[in-house]
Amino acid sequence: MVENMAATGLHLVGTGAGSPLNMTVGGKEIASSCDYRFLEGYTSLLGENGENRLEKLVGAYEIIRRPEVENPERILELAKSNSVALLVVGDPMQATTHVDLLLRCKDEGIHTSVHHAVSAVDLVCAGLGLQSYRFGRQVSLTFPHGNHLPTSPLEFIAENRFLGLHTLVLLDLDPTGMGIEQPQPMTPPQAFEVMCRMVERLKDDPPPHLELENVSSARDLSRLKAVKWLLNEKIGDVHAVICSNLGSSNAQIKSGLLSKITENCVSGIHSIVITGELIGMEKDALEKLH
Amino acid sequence: MVENMAATGLHLVGTGAGSPLNMTVGGKEIASSCDYRFLEGYTSLLGENGENRLEKLVGAYEIIRRPEVENPERILELAKSNSVALLVVGDPMQATTHVDLLLRCKDEGIHTSVHHAVSAVDLVCAGLGLQSYRFGRQVSLTFPHGNHLPTSPLEFIAENRFLGLHTLVLLDLDPTGMGIEQPQPMTPPQAFEVMCRMVERLKDDPPPHLELENVSSARDLSRLKAVKWLLNEKIGDVHAVICSNLGSSNAQIKSGLLSKITENCVSGIHSIVITGELIGMEKDALEKLH
Numbered sequence: 001m002v003e004n005m006a007a008t009g010l011h012l013v014g015t016g017a018g019s020p021l022n023m024t025v026g027g028k029e030i031a032s033s034c035d036y037r038f039l040e041g042y043t044s045l046l047g048e049n050g051e052n053r054l055e056k057l058v059g060a061y062e063i064i065r066r067p068e069v070e071n072p073e074r075i076l077e078l079a080k081s082n083s084v085a086l087l088v089v090g091d092p093m094q095a096t097t098h099v100d101l102l103l104r105c106k107d108e109g110i111h112t113s114v115h116h117a118v119s120a121v122d123l124v125c126a127g128l129g130l131q132s133y134r135f136g137r138q139v140s141l142t143f144p145h146g147n148h149l150p151t152s153p154l155e156f157i158a159e160n161r162f163l164g165l166h167t168l169v170l171l172d173l174d175p176t177g178m179g180i181e182q183p184q185p186m187t188p189p190q191a192f193e194v195m196c197r198m199v200e201r202l203k204d205d206p207p208p209h210l211e212l213e214n215v216s217s218a219r220d221l222s223r224l225k226a227v228k229w230l231l232n233e234k235i236g237d238v239h240a241v242i243c244s245n246l247g248s249s250n251a252q253i254k255s256g257l258l259s260k261i262t263e264n265c266v267s268g269i270h271s272i273v274i275t276g277e278l279i280g281m282e283k284d285a286l287e288k289l290h
Numbered sequence: 291m292v293e294n295m296a297a298t299g300l301h302l303v304g305t306g307a308g309s310p311l312n313m314t315v316g317g318k319e320i321a322s323s324c325d326y327r328f329l330e331g332y333t334s335l336l337g338e339n340g341e342n343r344l345e346k347l348v349g350a351y352e353i354i355r356r357p358e359v360e361n362p363e364r365i366l367e368l369a370k371s372n373s374v375a376l377l378v379v380g381d382p383m384q385a386t387t388h389v390d391l392l393l394r395c396k397d398e399g400i401h402t403s404v405h406h407a408v409s410a411v412d413l414v415c416a417g418l419g420l421q422s423y424r425f426g427r428q429v430s431l432t433f434p435h436g437n438h439l440p441t442s443p444l445e446f447i448a449e450n451r452f453l454g455l456h457t458l459v460l461l462d463l464d465p466t467g468m469g470i471e472q473p474q475p476m477t478p479p480q481a482f483e484v485m486c487r488m489v490e491r492l493k494d495d496p497p498p499h500l501e502l503e504n505v506s507s508a509r510d511l512s513r514l515k516a517v518k519w520l521l522n523e524k525i526g527d528v529h530a531v532i533c534s535n536l537g538s539s540n541a542q543i544k545s546g547l548l549s550k551i552t553e554n555c556v557s558g559i560h561s562i563v564i565t566g567e568l569i570g571m572e573k574d575a576l577e578k579l580h
Contacts, residue, residue, distance in 0.1 A: 021316030024306065024408055025347060028315050057315060093416035099575050102419070106578050116408040116416055116537075118314055126383035126406055129392070133428045137455055140423065162509060163449065165427055218519070219452060222512045229508070247406075281389050288396050289389075 002033045006111045010079040010101070012092035013058075014117025015039075018247020018269075019047045020054040027115035028057050034085040036078055037061035040069055045173070045183055045269060046089055047248040054087070061087060069097055072104070079110050091119035123246035124168055124271055128253065129285025134276065136160030138168040141194050143175045143186060151207060154198040155227055157274050161238075162226035164277040171270055185269045188242050188262040195258075199235050202227060241273040241286065253290040292323045296401045300369040300391070302382035303348075304407025305329075308537020308559075309337045310344040317405035318347050324375040326368055327351035330359055335463070335473050335559055336379055337538045344377070351377060359387055362394070369400050381409035413536035414458050414561055418543065419575025424566065426450030428458040431484050433465045433476060441497060444488040445517055447564050451528075452516035454567040461560055475559045478532050478552040485548075489525050492517060531563040531576065543580035 013031045016022020023031075031037060039046075039054070041063040046054060055061065068074065069086075078084050092098050093114060105112045125132045137160065139153040153169070160167040171191050173183035186194075208214050215221050236259030244252040245268040254261040258274070278286065303321045306312020313321075321327060329336075329344070331353040336344060345351065358364065359376075368374050382388050383404060395402045415422045427450065429443040443459070450457040461481050463473035476484075496517075498504050505511050526549030534542040535558040544551040548564070568576065 016314065019316070021319070022314050022406070024312050024314055025318055026309070026311030029311070091412060091416050093419070094422055096421065096571055099419045099571050099579075102579055103571065103574060114417065116312070116412050118406045118408065119412065119416075121422060122381060122406050122409065122412060126381050126409075127404065129383070129389045131386070132384055132411065133430065135427060137426055137453075138423045159453065162512070163427075164509075218515050219454070222452070222515070225508050225512070281386055281393065284393060285389050289392055 002029045005030065005033060005083070008079060008081055008083055009111030009113065010075065010105055011083065011085045011113045011115065012098055012102070013085050013087050013115045014091045014119070015046065015050075015054060015087050015089050016117040016247065017090045017120040017123055018245065018251070020050055020057055022118040022247050023057070024115060024117055027117060030113065030115055031058040031085040031087060033083065035082040036084045037087060038064050038075065038085070039087040040089070041065060041182075045185070047245070048250065058085070058087070061085075069101070072101060076104065076108060076110060079105070080108075091116050091121075094119060094121070118247065120170065120246065120269075120271055121168060124243050124273060127246055128241060128243070128273065129289050130166055130273070130275075130282050131280070134164075134166055134279070134282070136163060136165035136167055136276070138170060140170045140172065141186065141191050142172040143177070143190075144194060144197065145177065149194075149197055149201055151198045151201050154195060154202065154230070155210070155223060158226040158230035159223055161274065161276050162229055166276045167274045169272040169274060171272070173269070188265045188270050188272065191270070191272060192236070192258060192262040195235055199231065202231060239275045241275065242270055243273065244268050244270045246271075255286045255290070292319045295320065295323060295373070298369060298371055298373055299401030299403065300365065300395055301373065301375045301403045301405065302388055302392070303375050303377050303405045304381045304409070305336065305340075305344060305377050305379050306407040306537065307380045307410040307413055308535065308541070310340055310347055312408040312537050313347070314405060314407055317407060320403065320405055321348040321375040321377060323373065325372040326374045327377060328354050328365065328375070329377040330379070331355060331472075335475070337535070337559075338540065348375070348377070356387075359391070362391060366394065366398060366400060369395070370398075381406050381411075384409060384411070408537065410460065410536065410559075410561055411458060414533050414563060417536055418531060418533070418563065419579050420456055420563070420565070420572050421570070424454075424456055424569070424572070426453060426455035426457055426566070428460060430460045430462065431476065431481050432462040433467070433480075434484060434487065435467065439484075439487055439491055441488045441491050444485060444492065444520070445500070445513060448516040448520035449513055451564065451566050452519055456566045457564045459562040459564060461562070463559070478555045478560050478562065481560070481562060482526070482548060482552040485525055489521065493521060529565045531565065532560055533563065534558050534560045536561075545576045545580070
C-alpha cells in the first residue's frame with residue numbers, strides 16, 4: 001500500500017501516450033497498489049507491446065469499453081469498499097466522461113484521486129521544438145458519418161492561423177462513434193480528405209454564423225474574416241507536421257505541405273500540427289531535430 | 291543500464307511539476323542509469339521534500355544554474371564520452387534553452403533523448419476539469435523591471451476571452467531575470483498588480499500596433515477590438531482560478547473574481563487561469579471538484 005493512500009476509492013491513472021513508460025512514477029505506485037484495475041480500452045491504443053509492458057508495471061487488469069465507463073455502476077460499487085484504478089491511455093482528464101465520473105463519485109461520497117501522465121498534447125506541443133505558448137486552441141477531427149460534417153475544426157484552425165498560432169489537430173480513433181470496437185486510428189490521408197470536404201462545405205454551404213447577413217457580433221465577424229482568409233489558400237498548400245506514434249520507438253515526424261506529407265505515412269496513431277508563423281528557433285528545430 | 295540505451299549522450303529528463311512523483315517511469319529509468327546527473331535549479335522548484343524524493347528516485351545529482359545551461363561546454367564535453375542526464379523541473383521542452391541545447395548536440399554529433407513529464411500546463415489544463423480544447427494560447431507574466439512592462443500578455447488574454455477561451459497564465463519565478471538565485475515565485479497579489487498596471491498602460495500609453503492610425507491588417511484590427519472589449523470590464527471583476535502547488539499534497543484551487551481570489555493565498559508556486567466561457571460540465575467541475 002502506498003503511503004497515505006486511502007483504503008477505498010477510485011483512482012484515475014493515465015498510462016501515457018505512445019508507451020506505458022510515459023505514465024508517472026506516482027501513477028504506477030498507486031495503480032499497482034490497488035485491489036482492482038481496469039483499462040479503458042477504447043479511447044486510444046497502448047502502443048507497441050503496450051499490454052505486456054503495462055501488466056509488468058502495474059499488474060493484471062481487465063479491459064472495459066465505453067458503455068461500462070459511461071454507466072459505471074459496477075466500478076462505483078466496487079470503489080465503495082475497495083481501491084480501484086481506472087487506467088486511461090494518455091492523460092485521464094482529457095475526456096469529459098472522466099470529469100463526469102469524478103462528479104458522480106463526489107455525489108456518492110467516494111474518495112477519488114487523479115494521476116496525470118504524458119499525453120499526446122505534451123508529446124506534440126513540447127516534442128517538436130515548437131513553443132507551447134504559440135499554440136492556439138486544439139481541435140479534434142472525427143470520422144464523418146454520412147452527410148454529417150461539422151466544419152468547426154477548420155474554422156478554429158483558420159482563427160489560430162489568422163493569429164499566427166499553431167493548431168494541434170487530434171485524429172479520432174473510433175469510426176463507429178460507439179467506443180465498443182478495437183480503436184482504428186484515422187490515417188493522415190483520411191484526415192486530409194476530411195479537411196478538403198470541410199473546405200468545400202464552407203465554400204458551398206457555409207453554416208449560418210458564417211453568412212454575412214447573420215453576423216451580429218464582433219466575435220462572429222472576426223471568425224468570418226479568418227475563414228475567408230484561409231479559403232483563399234489551397235488547403236493542400238498549408239504547412240503542417242504529421243506526428244506519428246510519438247512516445248514510442250517507431251515515432252515519425254514529417255514536416256512540409258499538407259498534401260505532400262499525408263502520403264506514405266507509417267501505420268499507427270497520428271496527430272497533425274497546422275503551423276502558424278514559425279519564429280525564433282522553431283524552424284531550425286523542425287528541420288534539424290527530427 | 292536501460293535496454294537499448296546509448297552509452298554516451300545527453301538525456302533531458304523532466305522531473306514533473308509539483309512533485310518528482312510526476313516524472314515518468316521511463317524518465318526515472320534513464321536518469322538513474324546515467325553516469326552523471328545535473329538538476330537545473332533555476333526554472334522552478336521541486337516541491338515539498340522534492341530534493342530527497344528526487345535523489346531517492348534517480349540517485350545523487352549536482353545542481354546547476356542558468357549560466358551553465360546556456361554555456362553548456364562542460365555538459366557537452368561530458369556527454370561525448372559518458373551518459374549524462376539533465377534533470378529539468380516540469381517538462382524539459384517548455385524552454386527555448388533546451389531546444390537550443392538539442393540543436394547544439396545535433397551539430398556536435400552527440401546522441402540525445404527527451405523524456406517528457408507532467409508539467410504545470412497538464413496539471414492546470416487537465417486537472418481543473420476544464421476542457422483542454424477550450425484553452426487559447428498560454429501566456430507568462432514576468433516581474434516588471436522598472437518602467438519595462440510589455441502589455442502583450444494582457445493582449446493575448448483579451449484575444450482568448452474574445453474567442454470565449456480560457457487562458458493559462460504562468461507566473462515567473464525569477465525576479466532578477468538572471469537565473470542565478472534560488473527561485474522566488476511571483477505571488478497572486480503581485481500578478482494581479484502587474485495585470486492592473488498593464489491595464490493602465492493599455493489605456494494611457496498603448497503600444498503602436500494598438501493605435502487606430504497604425505492598424506493596417508485585419509489581424510491587428512481584431513486584436514484592437516479584443517483589447518478594447520477587455521478594457522470595458524474592470525480587470526478585478528474578471529472570473530479566474532488560482533492554482534497553487536498543483537501536483538503536491540498542499541495543492542489549493544480558488545475560483546472567483548480575480549480581485550477576491552488573489553487575497554490570502556497559500557505560499558508556493560501558482561498559476562492563474564483567466565476563464566472564457568464555462569460550458570458543459572466545466573462550471574460544475576470548478577464548483578464541486580475542488
